[in-house]
Amino acid sequence: MTEKIPAHYGGEPIREDVLGYGSQSIGENEKEAVVEALDGDYITRGPTVEAFEERVADFVGVDHAVATTSGTTALHLAGRAAGFGDGDEVITTPLTFASTAHAATYCGATPVFADIDPHLRSLDPEAVREQVTEDTKGIVPMHYAGQPADIEGLLEVADEHDLTVIWDACHAFGGRWNGEPIGAQRDMVMFSFHPVKNITTGEGGMIVTDDDELAERLRRLRSFDMDYTPEGHEEEPWYQVTEGLGYNYNVTDIQAALGLAQLDRLDDFKRRRDEIISQYDEAFANVVGIRTPPEPTESEPMYHLYAVEIGEGFGCDRTEFVNAMHAENLGVQVHYVPLHYHPYFREEFGYEQGDFPKAEAVYDGLVSLPLHAEMDDADVDDVTTAVEALQTYHTE
Ligand SMILES: Cc1ncc(COP(=O)(O)O)c(C=O)c1O
Numbered sequence: 001m002t003e004k005i006p007a008h009y010g011g012e013p014i015r016e017d018v019l020g021y022g023s024q025s026i027g028e029n030e031k032e033a034v035v036e037a038l039d040g041d042y043i044t045r046g047p048t049v050e051a052f053e054e055r056v057a058d059f060v061g062v063d064h065a066v067a068t069t070s071g072t073t074a075l076h077l078a079g080r081a082a083g084f085g086d087g088d089e090v091i092t093t094p095l096t097f098a099s100t101a102h103a104a105t106y107c108g109a110t111p112v113f114a115d116i117d118p119h120l121r122s123l124d125p126e127a128v129r130e131q132v133t134e135d136t137k138g139i140v141p142m143h144y145a146g147q148p149a150d151i152e153g154l155l156e157v158a159d160e161h162d163l164t165v166i167w168d169a170c171h172a173f174g175g176r177w178n179g180e181p182i183g184a185q186r187d188m189v190m191f192s193f194h195p196v197k198n199i200t201t202g203e204g205g206m207i208v209t210d211d212d213e214l215a216e217r218l219r220r221l222r223s224f225d226m227d228y229t230p231e232g233h234e235e236e237p238w239y240q241v242t243e244g245l246g247y248n249y250n251v252t253d254i255q256a257a258l259g260l261a262q263l264d265r266l267d268d269f270k271r272r273r274d275e276i277i278s279q280y281d282e283a284f285a286n287v288v289g290i291r292t293p294p295e296p297t298e299s300e301p302m303y304h305l306y307a308v309e310i311g312e313g314f315g316c317d318r319t320e321f322v323n324a325m326h327a328e329n330l331g332v333q334v335h336y337v338p339l340h341y342h343p344y345f346r347e348e349f350g351y352e353q354g355d356f357p358k359a360e361a362v363y364d365g366l367v368s369l370p371l372h373a374e375m376d377d378a379d380v381d382d383v384t385t386a387v388e389a390l391q392t393y394h395t396e
Contacts, residue, residue, distance in 0.1 A: 315394025
């Protein structure tokens with residue numbers, strides 16, 4: 001006899017309100033900071049953006065941070081700054097959000113997928129090595145769920161072939177690898193500050209780098225590729241010229257004020273996320289058929305997602321698991337439908353299902369359970385109870 005009948009099979013949902021898989025946490029300090037910013041001289045990119053950039057650069061231990069309007073535009077700027085263009089190939093993971101590959105596609109380069117290391121769920125350096133051709137210009141690895149990818153192995157491949165590396169660290173802000181913060185790795189590392197990420201500015205992104213020239217290019221491209229003080233026009237203060245195809249990816253002081261206030265809470269966010277992860281790990285240790293996230297070895301991740309794999313022995317497959325959780329009002333999600341399944345990448349670049357068997361096998365079981373700093377112990381309990389009840393229903 002099971003104590004709780006899963007809602008999917010006729011029982012009562014475990015909760016009335018929906019618990020999302022991710023959520024922002026906005027406190028009074030953030031609200032005050034935003035109101036204060038609105039009273040400032042600038043509400044577009046001004047001194048608060050600069051302060052936010054400096055604080056992030058200090059935090060990750062690099063010389064430059066360039067704020068932009070989203071993780072997606074950060075990838076676009078980074079691809080442009082890296083010089084990706086027509087005829088170039090850029091190697092990336094299929095198990096990611098589409099924007100990761102757009103560091104290449106927005107610039108006219110070809111995204112070349114390589115299979116993943118199923119343990120870390122991110123690019124396998126050996127698979128990357130196999131995809132390198134004379135047209136390969138860069139690599140865009142992604143730190144899946146906040147777990148650092150094989151940074152050492154991937155940098156080795158980049159060194160062998162003189163490739164630019166853009167780390168998609170959208171999930172990984174606040175984490176560390178091998179004693180150094182995520183963000184300190186070459187050539188560029190980018191973050192997203194979307195509301196479900198580790199800190200938020202509403203929408204927003206940031207690129208960090210130690211390379212002076214890349215930083216200069218990123219700043220120029222972010223603002224129309226404009227030279228505001230061109231040589232030979234010193235007597236004409238109005239004379240500003242566009243030197244190339246730039247963008248308006250400027251963030252506002254309002255967003256930066258929110259970002260600074262969120263940074264003050266980063267340690268608390270990490271502590272709470274870690275507590276929830278320990279509670280999940282403990283609850284699922286004896287549940288057959290659930291693979292929990294990898295134990296970190298040389299890293300201290302700040303996990304953005306708690307992504308499990310539903311496998312043999314659980315009692316139902318991933319599709320049924322997701323629908324059963326939704327019936328309980330638990331907003332689980334799947335990260336991600338592999339990019340080579342998407343019409344855009346299939347039609348434009350000729351990929352098809354079957355091309356990356358390891359990414360596909362991981363995808364088949366993947367589910368992200370709710371994880372965010374606003375969750376209390378009762379929320380965590382709802383998730384673990386619902387998962388246990390589902391298994392019991394199927395196996396007893
Ligand atoms: C891995 C990854 N890359 C890129 C992005 C794009 O970031 P944004 O939503 O800030 O444009 C996201 C966010 O959804 C992401 O998860």
